[in-house]
Amino acid sequence: MKRLQVHNKALYLSVLAGSGFFFLAALGPGILDVRASESIGSWQYRVFELLCHQDSARSFNISGVQMAVCSRCISIYGFFFFGMMSMPVFALVKPSLQKQEIKWLIAAILLNLVDVIGNYFGIWSNTHISRFLLGGAFGIILALILTNEFFTTNKSE
Template sequence: MSYEIRDSFWTFKNKVKIIYIFTLLGIVFWIAAIFLAPYLKSLSSPINKIIYYSFSKICHQAESRCFYIFGNQMAVCSRCLGIYIGFLAGTVYYPLIRGFGILSLPKHKTFFLATVPIGIDTLGNFFFLWNTAGWLRLILGFIWGIVLPFYFITGIADFFLNLNFHNKKQ
């Protein structure tokens, strides 16, 4: 019996690890694409249009709110870039804080604390009350993004673990 528990725990840890690795690879690929778009544009490669267009689905890409690299604007605005870099930082820190043996969501107060600064700033800019500098948007996005992998990895891993449990049951 103890062997079974140990074996299932080992499987559990491995599955969480697999989800973690895929998330890490995904966010690295995602951020690489953000930097790749202006580089490809500087080389006049047509692929840059596909990357810019893909990111236009989730970002306004206003020139005044984007950072510039290789002489061209990045594929997302400074706030979105901050969120994605924060997500990467959170993913890197995930095993140090949570490990792979536990699946638990952060307290919802953590999420609200991380959301308040970016929320106030976004609303202020949206209603033209103030205009935040790009670096500050990046930092606020980073603060929000750093908590997100703790939700994402937990949710996806839990889904696949439950899926496997139900399949075994059947």
């Protein structure tokens, strides 16, 4: 039977809490049913304007209010947060495949890049769903890579 060991517990909990906060903030003011023009909700757009283009045509809406980030970015934040919450399970069910996971991360980055370039040059038109899925692949793989930084497993007798 495998036994889960946690190291860097304080750092893990900090990254988990931080990623949860970023995910919730990225959902935008609609999550609180607040209009973007109201002062309590506008801070989210200002926080993420350096990280995301915030194009309304590429963003989901909640309660009729645009999220603070585009569909690709919300997926990255959401899947990363989900991956952080799932790390103990990842550590128990998967062997350490750091080299393989790096290849997956490179593949996810390249797929996102190809999607952006293909859309930019009019080769195809990406959608909210395609951007969401490709961003999610990047977010979950990034969390998967970090699993070994916080958890290890030992076989118990």
